[in-house]
Amino acid sequence: xxxxxxxxxxxxxxxxxxxxxxxxxxxxxxxxxxxxxxxxxxxxxxxxxxxxxxxxxxxxxxxxxxxxxxxxxxxxxxxxxxxxxxxxxxxxxxxxxxxxxxxxxxxxxxxxxxxxxxxxxxxxxxxxxxxxxxxxxxxxxxxxxxxxxxxxxxxxxxxxxxxxxxxxxxxxxxxxxxxxxxxxxxxxxxxxxxxxxxxxxxxxxxxxxxxxxxxxxxxxxxxxxxxxxxxxxxxxxxxxxxxxxxxxxxxxxxxxxxxxxxxxxxxxxxxxxxxxxxxxxxxxxxxxxxx
Numbered sequence: 485x486x487x488x489x490x491x492x493x494x495x496x497x498x499x500x501x502x503x504x505x506x507x508x509x510x511x512x513x514x515x516x517x518x519x520x521x522x523x524x525x526x527x528x529x530x531x532x533x534x535x536x537x538x539x540x541x542x543x544x545x546x547x548x549x550x551x552x553x554x555x556x557x558x559x560x561x562x563x564x565x566x567x568x569x570x571x572x573x574x575x576x577x578x579x580x581x582x583x584x585x586x587x588x589x590x591x592x593x594x595x596x597x598x599x600x601x602x603x604x605x606x607x608x609x610x611x612x613x614x615x616x617x618x619x620x621x622x623x624x625x626x627x628x629x630x631x632x633x634x635x636x637x638x639x640x641x642x643x644x645x646x647x648x649x650x651x652x653x654x655x656x657x658x659x660x661x662x663x664x665x666x667x668x669x670x671x672x673x674x675x676x677x678x679x680x681x682x683x684x685x686x687x688x689x690x691x692x693x694x695x696x697x698x699x700x701x702x703x704x705x706x707x708x709x710x711x712x713x714x715x716x717x718x719x720x721x722x723x724x725x726x727x728x729x730x731x732x733x734x735x736x737x738x739x740x741x742x743x744x745x746x747x748x749x750x751x752x753x754x755x756x757x758x759x760x761x762x763x764x765x766x767x768x769x770x771x772x773x774x775x
Contacts, residue, residue, distance in 0.1 A: 516621040518705045522557065522597040525610035526550075527714035527769060535606055537716045541723045547606060547653040549665075550715045553646065555600030557711065558628040559619060562591025564698035565764070591626070595619035597709065600632065605715040619703050627697040627770040629711070631670050631761075642672035642688050649761060651715075652737075655724040662724040665733075666740025668757055673743050673750075696764045701772035712769040718760030719753075726752040 528535050535547040597617035604611075633644045652665040674691045703709075727738040730751055740754040760767055 516705065517618065518621070519616045519618055520703065520705075520708050521775060522613045522617045522709040522711070523610035524554070524601060524603055524613070524711040524713065526603075526605040526608050527712040528606060528608055528716075535716060537719075539716075539719050540721055541657075543655045543657045543719075543722065543724055545653055545655045545716075545719050545722070547651065547715065549650060549652040550605040551602060551647075551650040552605050552713060552715070553600065553602040553648055554629055554631050554713075555597065555613065556630050556632065557597040557613075557617070557709070558593050558630070559595030559624045559699075559709075559770075560591040560593055560626045560628060560695075561622060561624065562589060562626055562696075564626050564696050593628075594622045595624060595703065595709070600635065605713050608712075610710060617709060619709075621703055621705075623700075623702050624772075625698070625700055626695070627699050627711075627768070629694040629697060629768060631692045631694075639689050639692070640687075642675075644671050645669060649718070649757060651718075651740075651757070655722075657724070660725070662727060663735075663737045664724065664727065664740060664753065665737055666742070666754055666757070668742060668754070668761065674758065691762075694762050694764060694768070697768045697770060698765060699770040703772050706775065707772050708775050710771050710773050712771075714767055714769070717763060717767045718757045720756065720760060722753045722756040724753060 535550070536544065538544050595617060596619075597613050597615070599613045599615040601611055601613050631648045632639055633641055633646045637644060637646070646669065647667045648670050649668040651667075653663075655662045655664065670692045672688060675686050675688065724738075727740075730741060731739040731748070733739065740757070741748055741751045742754050744750050
């Protein structure tokens, strides 16, 4: 049975107040500002059956669970970057590319949905955000998808247990079958070690943002924001043969490893999930539509 979507309370994070929506008067355009509903769902077929697909490594993946927790969401007037997805999986983690901090100007935020929601990415039935968004009637060109901690936890807190992605399924290739499960928590496990004497370009808030997601619409009063997430994109370069020495449940299910230690390295599948979650082109679709 598909788990019921869990709607989490409105985020009340002080830092969010630093980038509030610009009203028509503030921007000098005279644009109308209004409230709107927002919702999010999976990008697959209109069914809750398992998602089965082939990836670039020749594995046929059947997903049995894919729950995502995201929010808040911002809408920006800045133009998107050129598509970088072709090179995204060539490296372990490319923080500057993945998070866009060094490539995107701040732009100008004209819309925001200041709440957080958990939804089933295997279902295309959209789930509403628990609080309406606010938007100014200006052309929107990019979206910013943020994966912040649960409400009441500061945005820069590194030790959290808020699960951004919870997946499980089976992958098969040439007679091999690998059952797997895993969870991504966007904490300081993902901050790469820096070379001694050099300053890093990552921050804990940076790894929780996906900036520059391409879109193009002019919002009108009475419409609503709709976000879709294609969870299959997260498995594009996943090689399940790399899980041979990973921890295993009693039933043989391989456990995807995020936290690195002296005895265990982060596995290749988990790395691909993280990279896919931060991919600006392909993973997300953001549109404006009728209510």
